[in-house]
Amino acid sequence: MIITNITSQKDPERVNIFIDNHFAFGLFLWTKEELGLKKGMEIDESLLERIKSKDELQSAKAKAYEYLSYRQRTQKELEDYLLKKEFKKNTVDNVIELLREAGYVDDLDFARAYVRDKTTYKNFGPYRIRNELSQKGISKESVDTALHEEYHEEVQELVDLVKSKYSSILHDRSDKRFRRIGGFLQRKGHSYDTIKKVLDIIDGKDD
Structure with a gap:
């Protein structure tokens, strides 16, 4: 299989890949550059799988950043969202790990902020806060820590x-x-x- 053409899409971050003179797929420019894809390059099934895997990871990251741009999310909320978008489980796991390491996903930080917000603006007590955080997938340990640090009965x-x-x-x-x-x-x-x-x-x- 030979890459016979690479053309730009309307989205400047994406390109179209043509293989053997037929459109094959679209992918992120970042993926093309990382793998060094160019016109005339020969590819096999193994490289094709690498291309698709890396591009799905990039697509999932883009969706994750967009989802996180509106407000802070729990790990479970982000996982459920990406799985609903039909990304593979291992891709979702990889994206979440990358975002956790970068500090974009932090369940304990989310829980602390949630306690502060719900006590300040809603007068919620610890039982309701605990239940709602649990439903959002926050661990018992993180909930306990957040309540201990942030909840003060008024x-x-x-x-x-x-x-x-x-x-x-x-x-x-x-x-x-x-x-x-x-x-x-x-x-x-x-x-x-x-x-x-x-x-x-x-x-x-x-x-």
Whole structure:
């Protein structure tokens, strides 16, 4: 098999490869340059597989960088995304390893930022944060570390939040108040002890 022509695509980073006077495939200019592909070059099946493998790796990296450009991602999120794009598993593994080494994928850093964000802007408690990070594929060890370093219980903020949201039932001492306020804080991931602290402060029993 002979490379009979190499032409540019509209995308300046990609070229078309013609083999034996027929279009064979498109690939990244980077792949062409790395493998030294040129017109008149003879290729065999082994080199053809190398070309396709390297170009898939480059394509997967490009997709990964694009995906990461919108926001930080977990390793599992990136893996699921690339597999959905039908890249081979070993290609995905290689891309993730490259991005981890370069610092673009860091589950512990993601978990730390997630804890800070959800406590600051959503008033989430540790149970909900732990569950959501677990669903994103973060390891228990990384979740534990992130919560230990970044989570600080702010009971007064929860008291203020409850007073603002449930002002009409604050002085209702029935089970209805406990169910509504307790359910609200529980859905945000707070423990029974935290919920009790909030209600005690509201009721003036925090002495």
